[in-house]
Amino acid sequence: MPPEVLVPGTRTSTSFEAIGTRWTLTAAEPMTAAVLDRVDAAIAEYDAVWSRFRTDSAVAAVARGEAVDLGPTAPPLLDLLADLRERTAGAMDPFVAASLEHLGYGASTALRPADGYLPAPRAEVVREGTVVRTEPPRLLDVGSAGKGQLVDLVADVLADAGHADALVDASGDLRVAGDPLRVALEHSFDPEAAIGIVEVADGAIAGSAVNRRDWSLGGGRRLHHVLDARTGRPVETIAATWVLADTAMLADALATALFFVGPDTLTDAYDFRWVRMRTDGVADWSADLPGEVFR
Template sequence: MTARWAFEAIGTRWEIETDQTLAPEPRERVRTLIESFDREWSRFRDDSLVARLARDGGDAPAPRDAAAMFARYDDLDAATAGAVNPLVGASLARRGYDAASSLVDRGAEPAPAWLGLLSPDGSTLTAEPGTLIDVGALGKGRLVDLVLAELAPDVEGTLVVDASGDLAVRGGPVRIGLEHPYDASRAIGVWEVTDGALCASAVNRRVWGDGLHHVLDARTGEPVRTYAATWARAAEAMTADAAATALFFDGGPELAHRWGVEWARMRTDGVLEWSAGAREGLFL
């Protein structure tokens, strides 16, 4: 790779790597795409669609990504027995991970049932006041896929879109280190990605209070305690991102297998687990 474009968006750092420097016009398209996605799905900005639904309730035209994302949530909900739920936003906010980043814990609260959130034809979102949608289980992966698709016609050679742990590659192969959750200077392995995606999640990111972090069990509103980090490699970033979330819970490995996802996860006691196709590249 010879050119890197780095910028901040949706509260995280992005790096886009290409063989040639990107022209201004595709960069502007990417900025517009990310802003549009954020204005629809961010629970951290007052002018977003999900913030308005949380304030006022009612019906709203569903964003173009809703059907694809909620179809994955159907699978996540079923596989984890309800531990992953797109209405976990209010539960996160109560623990201090709110729009103001207050980091003040007001106690655990289970997420409400989310059936009926999206109309059967995928055209309408319906929510009660106080219902706060959070698509963090797979939303960043979805946006990475959209940015990759937006740039692909303008890029010859290898293209890498990296949104701080969720990345997609066109071309390759690209070698990616799997950061150790307890020591950022170490890796638990190196995986190659060619025309695919790799997403990671860890409980050492976005940590505050007494053991609080951003991965909650929607059934209880409590942070997960068994697993410290997950890694998933798939054909697209949304699938890898969703699998990385599911792997914090029972049922995650079975869902990853059904989706054809290779994975690894580390327990909080340091024990490493992995799928059959993921062993190569791990430092065991």
């Protein structure tokens, strides 16, 4: 869910729409047209590989049974998702695309769900280096970490161009370089309120919430995009999560994982700070959180 970014001092910024998301890039120094062209190219290249909404994407070809070279972003992304699939006992699964499409969240913008719920089909990712296929052929959905990885790639473009003090904001996935930023955590039940404020310094924060990307099932019931892949049902006990980590990819992925497991399941392998809010309005957070949560 998009946090409110509290940016001190004077900055230059530019905003645009890409991959269905509002992006804002902010830097201490003006960003040249050449740098912004490199940002556009990085986003377009990533979308051409990983978009499950495009029939001409690389993952669409994988779903048709092809073995495809997905490039250098594939190994770290798929390794992370494979580990979290195991740690969540299959609740977080890269083959949840079928479950989302069953509920209407596919390439069409109609959002018309079919009856009932569809568990994610069982499949495995088979890799040889960066060449990927699935057995059997299935559509991959890397949305639980992919936007975060793309935020990291855009941040790398800015860093390579000499922007040592910069912010990449992709509607809730943030990567900060340079001066620390204070970030307000939006309340899931009141978008005008915050449940806390944290400081992000040379790292990333990502959030996920059930009031984002939600739609009606009819009869007063509403759906959202965070599904338990084992059942195909939207999660009912957690309302929102936030994770601070070194990279946006990791923060994005762990924010999703916290809908299914407690942080103790993840802390032996990953260094992160977290806030989690239940649907009853009660929140808990890590003891070393760099900020405060309002009681």
